[in-house]
Structures are given as C-alpha cells and as structure tokens.
Amino acid sequence: MNGHLRGYYVLGGSWVLYFYRFKYPNFRYALRTLDIDFVFSLYVKSKKIKFNLQEALENLGFFPEIIGTATGYSYATFKGENIDIEFIIEEPAGYKERILKLDNLNIDATPLPFVSDLLEDIIYVNVKGTEIPLPSPERFHIHKWIVAQRRQSYVKKQNDLIQERSKPNPQATFLLNPDNCRSFYP
Numbered sequence: 001m002n003g004h005l006r007g008y009y010v011l012g013g014s015w016v017l018y019f020y021r022f023k024y025p026n027f028r029y030a031l032r033t034l035d036i037d038f039v040f041s042l043y044v045k046s047k048k049i050k051f052n053l054q055e056a057l058e059n060l061g062f063f064p065e066i067i068g069t070a071t072g073y074s075y076a077t078f079k080g081e082n083i084d085i086e087f088i089i090e091e092p093a094g095y096k097e098r099i100l101k102l103d104n105l106n107i108d109a110t111p112l113p114f115v116s117d118l119l120e121d122i123i124y125v126n127v128k129g130t131e132i133p134l135p136s137p138e139r140f141h142i143h144k145w146i147v148a149q150r151r152q153s154y155v156k157k158q159n160d161l162i163q164e165r166s167k168p169n170p171q172a173t174f175l176l177n178p179d180n181c182r183s184f185y186p
Helices: 014-020 053-059 137-150 154-164 170-175
Strands: 009-012 035-040 063-069 072-079 084-090 100-102 107-112 123-127 130-134
Touching: 009 014, 014 123, 014 130, 053 063, 084 100
Parallel strands: 009 130, 035 084, 072 107, 084 107
Antiparallel strands: 009 035, 063 072, 072 084, 100 107, 123 130
C-alpha cells in the first residue's frame, strides 16, 4: 500500500500504540484488539490512484464482510482468520451515510468525525523493512481524548481513556497534561 498511498493513510486504533515501541523503545502497551484500522484522507478518493486493495487483501486471506446498506453493499471490513481489517475515512462536511465508496481502491470506508488530525504530522516506523505510517503521538492522544468524551459505550470510552493516558514520549506527556495546556481543553 505504501507505494501507492504514501501520505494518504495512517494506521489507527490500538495498533498505533503497539507500533510506537519501534520509535520509542521504552514504550510498552498491552495490545487488546482483534481488528486493524486504517484511516484514509479524503484526498485518496480524488487522487488518480488506481489500486485494487480488495484483490490485494483477498490474496492475503482477508475477505470482505458484506453489509447491506440503504445505498447498496459495504466492503469496509475485511475478515481474516484471526483478525479483521477496517477502513475509516475522514467524514466529509455534511455527509451522513454509513459508508463512503472508494472506487479507485475497490473498497469502502466508514466516515468518522475527528480523524483528519490523525493524518497530519505522520511519522513512519520501520519494521522489518516495511514503513508503517502512524499519527504523531500528540495528535493520536488528543484524538483519543476528544473521541472518549463523545462515546456512548462506557467500555469503549474507558478503552479510549486508557489509550489516551499511554504516552510514548516526554513532549506528548507535557502537551497532553490539561494543567499545562488549559487553553486547549474545554
């Protein structure tokens, strides 16, 4: 994916914390998830990139979970033997549908608010010769804090807050302490 989409996506969710250890060796986080989230920029939809991501995933043993929607069928989640892959995209202004088709990639993505900041200041970690794009720790933790405040599910809110409190570097720890940055927090 990096060859075709570099700069237009990042890894999302709990896996971000797992991969931070490759950039920040003293950082540890106990991974507790059965899915991998990829967050795409809206720009990927308008780019002239043609890449059959569905076919690539199927060749790796991940097959689309077909979910019927009012506008057709969604392929936003791909099921593997032990793990799922989900695609998320920044929510366009005024967009209220549950899926956004990315025809140029042959997949769908779930539009969500507040994910566009994750696509700024992308950092890359090298894992066995593969560069993994991650949101910067500062942006990731501010995102988790914002999302946790809006969660309906108590369990998901608590998981977001646990992740938000896992800070891999001193700058993130300082920046994300509400006492240091009162003007950033409501």
